[in-house]
Amino acid sequence: MSRNLSEKQKSRIRLGLVVLSVVLIGLGIMQGEPATVFNKAANICLECIGIG
Amino acid sequence: MKKKSGVFRHWVQAAWFALTNGYVSGYLQGKIFTGKSKTICVPGLNCYSCPGALYACPIGSLQAVLDSGSFKLSCYVFGMLTAFGTFLGRFICGWLCPFGFVQDMLNKIPLKKKAKNMPGDRYLRYLKYVVLVLFVLILPYFAKGDLAGTPWFCKWICPSGTLLGGIPLVIGNEGVRSATGILFRWKLWVLIAIVWLSVKYSRPFCKYLCPLGALYGIFNPISFYRLKVDETACVKCGGCQKVCPMDVKTWETPNSAECIRCGKCMDACPKGAITTSARELWGKKSGLEEAQ
Ligand code: SF4
Ligand code: SF4
Ligand code: SF4
Numbered sequence: 001m002s003r004n005l006s007e008k009q010k011s012r013i014r015l016g017l018v019v020l021s022v023v024l025i026g027l028g029i030m031q032g033e034p035a036t037v038f039n040k041a042a043n044i045c046l047e048c049i050g051i052g
Numbered sequence: 053m054k055k056k057s058g059v060f061r062h063w064v065q066a067a068w069f070a071l072t073n074g075y076v077s078g079y080l081q082g083k084i085f086t087g088k089s090k091t092i093c094v095p096g097l098n099c100y101s102c103p104g105a106l107y108a109c110p111i112g113s114l115q116a117v118l119d120s121g122s123f124k125l126s127c128y129v130f131g132m133l134t135a136f137g138t139f140l141g142r143f144i145c146g147w148l149c150p151f152g153f154v155q156d157m158l159n160k161i162p163l164k165k166k167a168k169n170m171p172g173d174r175y176l177r178y179l180k181y182v183v184l185v186l187f188v189l190i191l192p193y194f195a196k197g198d199l200a201g202t203p204w205f206c207k208w209i210c211p212s213g214t215l216l217g218g219i220p221l222v223i224g225n226e227g228v229r230s231a232t233g234i235l236f237r238w239k240l241w242v243l244i245a246i247v248w249l250s251v252k253y254s255r256p257f258c259k260y261l262c263p264l265g266a267l268y269g270i271f272n273p274i275s276f277y278r279l280k281v282d283e284t285a286c287v288k289c290g291g292c293q294k295v296c297p298m299d300v301k302t303w304e305t306p307n308s309a310e311c312i313r314c315g316k317c318m319d320a321c322p323k324g325a326i327t328t329s330a331r332e333l334w335g336k337k338s339g340l341e342e343a344q
Binding site: 005010017020022023024029038040042045047049 | 088109132134210218235
């Protein structure tokens, strides 16, 4: 499918995805998701290490 | 020349690991880093319970947000994954993932009978998409009751968690050691199987099981970093596929979802027909400067 896309279309998709990622990160920050990520990452994850 | 660029890639992989897992006192004291940088994800599969880890694992974080029950969708982690994928695609797998590096090193161990792919390769390649959808998205999001709040992939499959997190913590932390049980033994066996398979086959975990590789592969055809084949120069000799650890027919599908951008095909091509979007851009830029 992607082989049929022209270079112009591909760069439009890329640009759209960059914008989308910025919007998503912004929305996530507004929802307070980074705190959930931090809480998980800054405590030993029992499931990850195989004892939870 | 051929060998040198491969060695360069391994140095980059090692340097990236040191840079993102450089909390030395974590290894010495059997504890993990708790600084604010752990709010940000690294692009590769890198357990945040590794004593040296300075950042968060994207797959672990995605499950943590989904299984918390507090959010409808993980915008923050999906946003980071979209950015990583759009810029680099699976370049991350070839250059910036600790567990990819581990598999590359294991595959250098000599063995009498080595092969590139496992039997059933054609079908097994789809397994990673099942792992992504089922273990990373559906089960963490929808499981209820006793099973709620579980990062299914981390708990039952992830060998990176066992290798980078579990083993160092079991060695260095008395409390963790005394808590090990059946689950730890199960994860240890999964890791041993993947280690053994990595000696025999190239990148088996990346080919068949990794949900992060599955996701980044979707971006490969459109990411900023891509491979380009000069069709007028290519003689379709198949030299590129022969050296490719992922067994990609580079001359036909240079931006296949399986390509980890290791660059081996570029070194092997007798006609110099393969290049990357980055090299092309660099060439154009230096060409312009010379013309000025
Ligand atoms: S167990 Fe695996 S997926 Fe989970 S946080 Fe650790 S490295 Fe990431
Ligand atoms: S497929 Fe997964 S484990 Fe393999 S290099 Fe990519 S992110 Fe890392
Ligand atoms: S196609 Fe080339 S860059 Fe991609 S994985 Fe194969 S050898 Fe590496």
